[in-house]
Amino acid sequence: MDDRVSGGRVPASTAGYAEAAEELAVQYEGVTFEEVHREVLHLFPDRPGAVLDVGAGSGRDAAALAARGHRVVAAEPTAELRAVGTRIHAGRGIEWVDDALPGLPGLEARRFGLILLTAVWMHLDEGERAASMARLAGLLEGGGRVVLSLRHGPVPAGRRMFAVTAQETVDLARTCGLDLLHRAEREDPHGRPGVSWTYLGFAGP
Incomplete structure (x- = not known):
């Protein structure tokens, strides 16, 4: 998968998002940060620090974290979603970047105390x-945390998603020096039939 900033092409993982950016933004913003992340809110740092929101979408999470005093970088490779996010969350102090996994090359020299991936991992x-x-492990400050969510259920038309288990993700994180802090399962906050989520929190060394 080529990152846009390095390869000039849209990552395959973002298939279907550009065309529906405005509609998706309404969906994302229709549920609060606190509701979406209720299972892992206790993992987010209280003290303001550097936060990376990977696949930031409309910026809902980035805006909420910025409001808590964090210095937030919102990495979103879909130009249409970045445009919506910068519009609806203007003035929030969010640093928007055109970057994507697996490389995140535009963030080479940066380090973060929290890295958040909401509904991203199953696209890879x-x-x-x-x-x-x-790469995520390498972007963490000492003692930093990675918090991510895994979607389970039917794949929307036009999207690219893979069946990813929590255990696979935990094992992979462990090989990269990340230890599991928390695991939780929940229903879909948007109420979509057949969709459920796993939330995982990891701590770096």
Whole structure:
């Protein structure tokens, strides 16, 4: 998968998002940050720090974290979603970047205390997931955390998703030096039939 900033092509993982950006933004913003992340809110740092929101979408999560005083980088490779996000969350102090996993090359010299991936991981194939986990581990500050969610259920038309289990993700994280802090299962916050989620929190060394 080529990152846009390095390869000039849209990542395959973002298939179907550009065309529906406005509609998706309404969907994302229709549920609060607190509701979406209720299972892992206790893992987010109280003290303001550097946060990376990977696959930031409309910026709902980035805006909520910025409001808590964090310095937030929102990495979103879909130009249409970035445009919506910068419009509806203007003035929030979010740094928007055109970047994507597995490489995130535009963030080479950066380090973060929290990396958040909401509904991102299942868009990556097996090889991309392995490379991405190693990259995330390398972007963490000492003692930093990675929090991600895995979607389970039917794949929407036009999207690219893979069946990814929590155990596979935990094992992969462990090989990259990340230890499991928390695991939770929940229903879909948007109420979509057949869709459920696993939330995982990891701590770096």
